[in-house]
Amino acid sequence: MSAYDAIIIGAGHNGLTNAAYLAKAGLKVVVLEKNEYIGGAAVSRELHEGWIYSNCSYVCSMMRQALHRDLDLSRHGLLLVPYLGTVNFGDGDERLFSYHDEEAAHLELMRHSRHDADAMHRFQADLMRYSQFIRKTLLRTPPDPTSFRPRDIRELIWLGKKLWSLGEREIYEYVRFFTMSAAEYLEDYFENDLVKAAMASPGIIGTALGVYSPGSAYILLHHVMGDVDGSIGAWGLARGGMGAISQALAGALQEHGGEIRTRAGVRQVRVRNGKATGVILDNGDEINARIVVSNLDAKRTFTRIIKKEDLPTGIFEKAQNFKIRGSSGKVNIALSGMPKFTGVPDNPYLARGGQGFTGSLETMERAFDCWKRGRWSDDPFIESVIPSAWDPTVAPPGQHWMSNFVQYCPPQLASGPWTAEKRDRFGQSVVDKIERYSPGFKDLIVHMEVRTPHELEQEVGLTEGNIFQGELTIDQLFFNRPFPGYSQYRMPLRNLYMCGSSTHPGGGVSSACGANAAREILMDLRRPNSVPEDDFYDE
Amino acid sequence: MSLDHEHVVLEGDGVSGVSPNDQNAYRAYSRLMHRFADALEPFWLRTIPRIGHNSLSELLTFGQMGLNIRRLGKKDMREFLRIISLPARDLMDEYFENDVMKAMLSWDGLIGAKMAPRSPNSAVLALLYRLSGQTRGAHCIPRGGVDGLIQALCASATDSSVEVRCSATVDRIRIEGTALGLAARGVILQNGETIDADRVVSSADPRATFIDLVGARNLEIGFTNRIRRLRCDGYVAKLHLALDGLPEFKGLERPGGRMIFASDLDTLEFSYDDAKYGHSPEQPVMEAVIPSLHDDTLAPRGQHVLSAHVMYVPYALKGGWNAQARNQLCERAIDILARHAPNIREQILHQEFLTPADLEQQHRVTGGHWHHAEFSMDQMLMMRPTYQAAQYRTPISGLFLCGAGCHPAGDITGAAGHNAANEILR
Numbered sequence: 001m002s003a004y005d006a007i008i009i010g011a012g013h014n015g016l017t018n019a020a021y022l023a024k025a026g027l028k029v030v031v032l033e034k035n036e037y038i039g040g041a042a043v044s045r046e047l048h049e050g051w052i053y054s055n056c057s058y059v060c061s062m063m064r065q066a067l068h069r070d071l072d073l074s075r076h077g078l079l080l081v082p083y084l085g086t087v088n089f090g091d092g093d094e095r096l097f098s099y100h101d102e103e104a105a106h107l108e109l110m111r112h113s114r115h116d117a118d119a120m121h122r123f124q125a126d127l128m129r130y131s132q133f134i135r136k137t138l139l140r141t142p143p144d145p146t147s148f149r150p151r152d153i154r155e156l157i158w159l160g161k162k163l164w165s166l167g168e169r170e171i172y173e174y175v176r177f178f179t180m181s182a183a184e185y186l187e188d189y190f191e192n193d194l195v196k197a198a199m200a201s202p203g204i205i206g207t208a209l210g211v212y213s214p215g216s217a218y219i220l221l222h223h224v225m226g227d228v229d230g231s232i233g234a235w236g237l238a239r240g241g242m243g244a245i246s247q248a249l250a251g252a253l254q255e256h257g258g259e260i261r262t263r264a265g266v267r268q269v270r271v272r273n274g275k276a277t278g279v280i281l282d283n284g285d286e287i288n289a290r291i292v293v294s295n296l297d298a299k300r301t302f303t304r305i306i307k308k309e310d311l312p313t314g315i316f317e318k319a320q321n322f323k324i325r326g327s328s329g330k331v332n333i334a335l336s337g338m339p340k341f342t343g344v345p346d347n348p349y350l351a352r353g354g355q356g357f358t359g360s361l362e363t364m365e366r367a368f369d370c371w372k373r374g375r376w377s378d379d380p381f382i383e384s385v386i387p388s389a390w391d392p393t394v395a396p397p398g399q400h401w402m403s404n405f406v407q408y409c410p411p412q413l414a415s416g417p418w419t420a421e422k423r424d425r426f427g428q429s430v431v432d433k434i435e436r437y438s439p440g441f442k443d444l445i446v447h448m449e450v451r452t453p454h455e456l457e458q459e460v461g462l463t464e465g466n467i468f469q470g471e472l473t474i475d476q477l478f479f480n481r482p483f484p485g486y487s488q489y490r491m492p493l494r495n496l497y498m499c500g501s502s503t504h505p506g507g508g509v510s511s512a513c514g515a516n517a518a519r520e521i522l523m524d525l526r527r528p529n530s531v532p533e534d535d536f537y538d539e
Numbered sequence: 540m541s542l543d544h545e546h547v548v549l550e551g552d553g554v555s556g557v558s559p560n561d562q563n564a565y566r567a568y569s570r571l572m573h574r575f576a577d578a579l580e581p582f583w584l585r586t587i588p589r590i591g592h593n594s595l596s597e598l599l600t601f602g603q604m605g606l607n608i609r610r611l612g613k614k615d616m617r618e619f620l621r622i623i624s625l626p627a628r629d630l631m632d633e634y635f636e637n638d639v640m641k642a643m644l645s646w647d648g649l650i651g652a653k654m655a656p657r658s659p660n661s662a663v664l665a666l667l668y669r670l671s672g673q674t675r676g677a678h679c680i681p682r683g684g685v686d687g688l689i690q691a692l693c694a695s696a697t698d699s700s701v702e703v704r705c706s707a708t709v710d711r712i713r714i715e716g717t718a719l720g721l722a723a724r725g726v727i728l729q730n731g732e733t734i735d736a737d738r739v740v741s742s743a744d745p746r747a748t749f750i751d752l753v754g755a756r757n758l759e760i761g762f763t764n765r766i767r768r769l770r771c772d773g774y775v776a777k778l779h780l781a782l783d784g785l786p787e788f789k790g791l792e793r794p795g796g797r798m799i800f801a802s803d804l805d806t807l808e809f810s811y812d813d814a815k816y817g818h819s820p821e822q823p824v825m826e827a828v829i830p831s832l833h834d835d836t837l838a839p840r841g842q843h844v845l846s847a848h849v850m851y852v853p854y855a856l857k858g859g860w861n862a863q864a865r866n867q868l869c870e871r872a873i874d875i876l877a878r879h880a881p882n883i884r885e886q887i888l889h890q891e892f893l894t895p896a897d898l899e900q901q902h903r904v905t906g907g908h909w910h911h912a913e914f915s916m917d918q919m920l921m922m923r924p925t926y927q928a929a930q931y932r933t934p935i936s937g938l939f940l941c942g943a944g945c946h947p948a949g950d951i952t953g954a955a956g957h958n959a960a961n962e963i964l965r
Contacts, residue, residue: 179916474624484617
């Protein structure tokens with residue numbers, strides 16, 4: 001007799017989403033979390049008194065609207081507030097401001113290049129069309145192209161029809177977009193280097209590719225296909241930090257009777273006769289369940305918590321070859337006041353927005369070259385935001401916290417393993433770069449938390465600290481994610497499923513992986529299925 | 540070629556100089572790659588139709604393409620769909636341990652393109668393309684050099700009463716407006732002579748054809764933009780050495796085959812890193828052959844010719860190519876050779892080094908690109924060189940393309956010319 005219908009390993013946003021849908025369908029579920037707090041990489045933590053850091057993920061856009069509404073996350077306390085503008089810093093004195101307001105954005109671009117100001121409309125329109133197409137696939141289970149089952153064939157035909165309806169020219173453009181490098185794709189539109197660099201920067205976030213690596217254009221798209229309240233491509237903050245998302249999901253889960261246990265790390269998935277039957281915790285406790293759902297990444301799931309001899313041949317090797325490369329760092333800084341950036345006008349739109357320390361395409365690519373050689377760059381790409389500028393709940397009055405996402409940071413250094421001293425030097429290189437654009441910045445620092453891939457792996461449990469739970473390259477996307485033949489959330493052992501970002505559609509705090517996995521599980525258990533398949537704002 | 544002279548030698552289906560593990564892995568790898576190459580083989584010799592308005596025969600091409608891949612079987616088809624876009628480095632890391640072997644086997648996926656071992660999307664396709672054909676990936680040297688091949692083609696053409704005129708540089712293609720749009724009516728040579736014809740077939744690269752010979756004013760603006768943006772900067776230079784004798788390569792009995800001078804994947808990657816910013820590589824990587832070992836018409840008895848492809852040499856060198864930059868790089872390349880054949884410097888009677896810029900000038904190939912236009916997923920199949928010109932026809936009626944810039948690509952396969960002829964005859 002099983003104590004639970006389902007065990008979900010890992011209380012990240014996907015695990016919670018998955019559990020919420022299973023609980024909603026009447027299953028008895030428990031979510032097991034190794035840390036004492038829930039959220040995985042969507043957390044808010046008070047690491048210095050008075051300051052609440054979103055110390056992993058820091059902005060939100062890809063959260064599926066359909067799930068947000070379906071699980072009623074707003075009632076559970078989730079409030080998303082959009083950015084109003086962004087500053088991009090060039091290598092020298094150039095600054096590029098982007099505004100939400102179209103006319104302001106256009107006038108600003110004119111300052112850099114009349115050509116680019118016009119091209120931006122074309123670029124945005126193209127990007128929107130491409131993201132409209134891909135958004136349709138996010139909440140659907142990828143078909144298996146090698147299968148002849150009616151469902152797979154139906155889904156392939158659906159996909160083919162959608163693609164066909166784009167028209168010949170659009171399909172070609174689409175293929176180009178999918179396979180080119182961000183930099184080369186942007187050359188098609190823009191001439192100004194800072195404009196190109198600013199637009200290319202989403203193409204490298206979280207990935208072990210450079211702006212000149214083929215395939216980075218898709219990652220760019222992956223970052224702009226989200227929305228904040230229907231405004232596609234917009235980014236926003238969750239009030240109270242990213243932990244608010246996890247808390248809201250946990251609220252929805254508990255409302256439906258789900259259970260969450262913290263400090264309950266899973267040592268091993270128990271397997272009997274090729275079936276997952278439960279888990280063994282770090283403290284030796286055993287929990288039985290009809291099914292086990294892993295929210296851990298594919299590599300961790302198959303090389304750490306399942307015994308190799310329990311797996312069918314070849315799966316262990318597939319998991320080892322799974323590309324999950326750490327490439328990003330994070331520096332969270334508590335500040336005693338608002339930093340002033342040189343050359344940035346004082347207006348409320350830019351104050352309530354992000355800062356991109358972009359430099360140029362070459363600067364970003366050179367940072368990637370350092371990563372390849374197992375070093376961090378002294379001139380890294382940093383994407384920052386000061387959430388306290390428009391969220392009073394995360395820092396004491398008049399004081400601020402700044403989130404700095406750093407691309408690139410290698411998981412293994414050529415000079416040997418990460419140490420506390422090296423980590424601090426890495427943090428210092430980030431502060432030095434910001435100081436270049438904001439003299440006096442160092443004096444404002446009250447507290448600083450530096451996170452390299454090493455810390456992300458140790459604390460959050462992301463292998464190598466890869467924020468997407470696996471590279472977003474074609475060989476690991478859609479029906480290839482995580483492995484060919486296992487893209488439908490069912491794993492090689494019976495009653496074992498995966499629901500993390502290692503599955504389609506990949507990372508980015510979208511909750512789509514968890515929801516899609518729930519749909520498949522409920523289908524297998526022959527339960528009524530209420531997981532949405534279409535997104536709210538798509539036709 | 541390994542730096543410590545423990546070279547990895549590939550001969551037929553076997554490989555020596557590596558661990559038994561790698562030998563077994565190579566057999567599995569080679570079997571799989573050949574299966575994939577065979578599945579793709581029929582499509583290199585065929586026009587890839589446009590998407591959309593298709594005739595039955597065109598739909599059949601797509602159908603067969605799908606069927607061929609499906610016929611690999613479930614397991615292999617899945618593997619195919621996964622590895623087709625892998626970077627060379629990941630593919631090699633999955634199979635092999637030996638660094639020299641990884642670099643050697645990646646080489647054919649990278650040469651000629653602006654791609655490094657870590658670049659995703661196109662390297663495996665390039666590998667598969669090169670594994671197809673009569674010799675299944677093995678290289679041959681035509682008697683009399685490549686010139687021998689050209690002479691044979693020329694003889695065959697002349698036999699079919701083709702007239703070949705040399706020193707007849709085309710200045711532009713004559714375009715006339717007709718009721719149905721613009722049509723090619725012949726060519727005007729640089730000496731002013733006009734040759735009339737109903738059809739003009741250009742083997743020049745797409746950018747030269749459309750921008751120089753046709754002219755932007757005869758083309759729609761979106762099309763012109765796409766042609767201008769074709770990625771066709773070459774990254775391969777050519778080194779020729781006339782040698783007084785046969786160089787002795789340490790650890791190698793007889794330099795009779797292709798020698799690849801890249802000791803590991805990082806060497807390739809870092810050499811590419813220099814080139815991508817427009818710098819000349821500190822450590823060039825290259826493949827070299829000594830064709831005179833197989834063909835005694837190429838050099839006087841006892842003397843030899845060495846011919847090498849040097850990567851990654853940027854077409855657009857920062858500061859531009861001049862004699863000094865060329866000599867410097869040439870010396871670096873010879874240094875690499877000398878590391879393996881210490882006395883090669885004393886044997887050199889004459890040397891020639893052609894950068895992509897030189898190749899552009901000598902052969903009028905834009906960017907000096909090996910394939911006329913980068914062989915990458917976004918410039919492949921029905922998008923090669925770009926849509927609206929990918930089925931050998933162009934927006935100008937009567938004007939056809941037949942060069943390496945068309946599907947399938949370069950590498951002296953003759954496939955583009957063959958496919959174009961089929962289209963014209965239709």
